[in-house]
Amino acid sequence: MHTLTSDISSQKLWGKSFIFIMLANALLFMAFEMLLPTLPLFVSSLGGDASQIGLVTGIFMFSAILVRPFTSVLAARMNKKFLLIIGIAICALATGAYYLSSGIGIILVLRVIHGFGFGLATTYFATIATENMPKSRRGEGMGYFGVGETVAISIGPLIGTSLLLQYNYQSLFLGGMCILLLALLMSIFVSRKPQQDFDSESQIAHIASVKLIEKKVLFPSLLILLVGIAAGSIMSFVALFAAERGFNNIAWFFFIVAIASFVVRLFSGTMFDRLGPGSVLLPSAVFAIAGLLVLILAQNQVHFLVAGALYGFGFGAIFPAIQTWCVNLVEEHEHENAMASFFNFFDLGIGGGSLILGMVASAFSYTVVYTVSIAVLVIYILLYSVYSLKQRQYEDRSLGVHIE
Structure with missing residues (x-):
């Protein structure tokens, strides 16, 4: 080690x-x-x-x-x-x-x-x-x-x-x-660094075509779509939620989110490199959920800012982790396709999520909006857990075949 x-x-x-x-x-x-x-x-x-x-x-x-x-x-x-x-x-x-x-x-x-x-x-x-x-x-x-x-x-x-x-x-x-x-x-x-020479016809064909979705990063892109929905709830509605609750320090909320995101990235990236995606993706989702839960239950300004710190720890680690995962899943000549899929799914999550959650807010309340956001992140955790389990089972079977 x-x-x-x-x-x-x-x-x-x-x-x-x-x-x-x-x-x-x-x-x-x-x-x-x-x-x-x-x-x-x-x-x-x-x-x-x-x-x-x-x-x-x-x-x-x-x-x-x-x-x-x-x-x-x-x-x-x-x-x-x-x-x-x-x-x-x-x-x-x-x-x-x-x-x-x-x-x-x-x-x-x-x-x-x-x-x-x-x-x-x-x-x-x-x-x-x-x-x-x-x-x-x-x-x-x-x-x-x-x-x-x-x-x-x-x-x-x-x-x-x-x-x-x-x-x-x-x-x-x-x-x-x-x-x-x-x-x-x-x-x-x-x-x-200089452009790499592409040594196969398949690579040339790959880069010569337009890809709406890079299939190799479809699963992590789906995860960032879910993260985008939750992020959209913060970007679009937290100011209105704060005004409704009488919290007047919305600028400090976003400042604390930024500081927490900065602090967590001092070590989350190294964890990803040494221990793999799961070491970051699951704990960070738990932090984000905790932040949204504290936000729902917030009774004063301190609770509101604590919610920002917890959410910042979560989102600050999730975003670069999934972005790095997408890059690692493809070859160098596929990086643009991987990043295009990553950003597009995230933007769709924010845009589509804000639209849907806006209708939820109109029909119900901002508390329901953040409850839905928590549910979306729970789905994220379940999907990644199932994926991780299947990956381990596949690796175990491959190892068994190799040993035989």
Whole structure:
């Protein structure tokens, strides 16, 4: 065990390219999160109604999901770093152009373009990041890689609303564009290993085709879909739930979620590398469930913040663990397909889950919303437990045949 630990620790993770790709990815998500609470206000200021605001939000995710299946085909023909820079540039230009919008139709066009850029950038950020970390330390590396996202998700809305309150929409959109241009500049300094030569016709055929779903990562993608549903309940409804209960520290809630996610990733990735997915995926789901349960039962501000900490410990470990698992299940030339499936299932979970849970909230209450979210995570635990049991039985049978 000591030898294994030494071997893993001796392989370099914190190179220049890894640091730049991690920071640039965080800036991408920060600019994205700045618009979440503010763009609906801009649409409303142009005369948009609730249905149009929902369309502006939904069409972005749809275009991001639509472009991701093509990322592997593009990577087979063009340099991934160049494609990443194109994706970030599209996001930057679209963000700055929102201020020039004179009507809802123009905003919808810009949201489609922005979604295409976001879909490209998120996929290539993840795949280039895996190239810049040792395979034996991917769990640890992806955990650190995602820390920036978590922090950005926490402070992005605060930065966006602060810019809008202190200045105006022009400052908001131009500020977001400048953040993305900084991300683009950092990406220029990222180096990646040369394109691998594909030594078989089957590999060439694989990368030449568009895959809506990478079958090798279907099961972990299903798990991240369920996680996305639960995450959607927090992103979409916890502010309304807090207001209903009289809790006025929603910003602190998200800050604590971010801090807890950061802390857990300091060791969860190493656990994944040394002990396998189950060592992270099951305990983290229990923490997330505990957080949602405390949230339902919360009677004061302290309970509310404790719920955020427990949920942060859970989600902070689950997301990079499943992401790393998806990468490990495929060959290097399939990384784009794996990440496309991963992000698309997660986005579908958040988008579809928020839609369904919104109807649940309208028909019942936010308490029922979080009860449903707990049930979804229980299903997640059951599915992974059954999968893990079948995997062990398969390995035992294979070992028995080998011994005979």
